Amino acid sequence: MDIMTSKRIAKLDSVTNCPSCGAARDTALGGRKNRKVPFSCGAIFFVEPGQPIGCLLPCPGPSNTAADLLDREIIEADHRALALAYALGGMA
Ligand SMILES: [Zn+2]
Numbered sequence: 001m002d003i004m005t006s007k008r009i010a011k012l013d014s015v016t017n018c019p020s021c022g023a024a025r026d027t028a029l030g031g032r033k034n035r036k037v038p039f040s041c042g043a044i045f046f047v048e049p050g051q052p053i054g055c056l057l058p059c060p061g062p063s064n065t066a067a068d069l070l071d072r073e074i075i076e077a078d079h080r081a082l083a084l085a086y087a088l089g090g091m092a
Contacts, residue, residue, distance in 0.1 A: 008047045009035045018043050021061030 012035050016025050023041035030036050036046040036056065043059035 002050060005033065005047065005049050005051075008053050012037050012045060012047055012053060015045070018059050018061070019045070020059035023059075023061070 009030075013028070015037065017023060018025070018039035018041050020043060021041050023039045023043070026038040026040060028035055028037045030047075033049050034047055036044060038044045039059070041059050041061055042057060043061075044056040046054050046056050048054070
C-alpha cells in the first residue's frame, strides 16, 4: 500500500468528530487499505487506495444552518410587520 494512503487512513482514524459540524463519530469500517467513517450527523468520509480523502455523504449541518437562517429572516420580517401594524393601530 502506498504511503499516502496509509497517512490518509491514519488521519481519518484520528478524527473523533465530524469535520464540518462536530457530531460524534460512529464505528468505522474497513481494513488495511481503506476506511469508511460515519458520523452521527449522517456524514460519511472515506479513503480508497491511491485516492484523496473523500466525502461519501456530506454533512447536513451547514445546509440545515443555512435553511434555519433563511427561515429566521422570514419570521423576523413578519414580526416587524406585525409590530408596525400594531403601532399604527391597524390591528385593533
Ligand atoms: Zn456533520
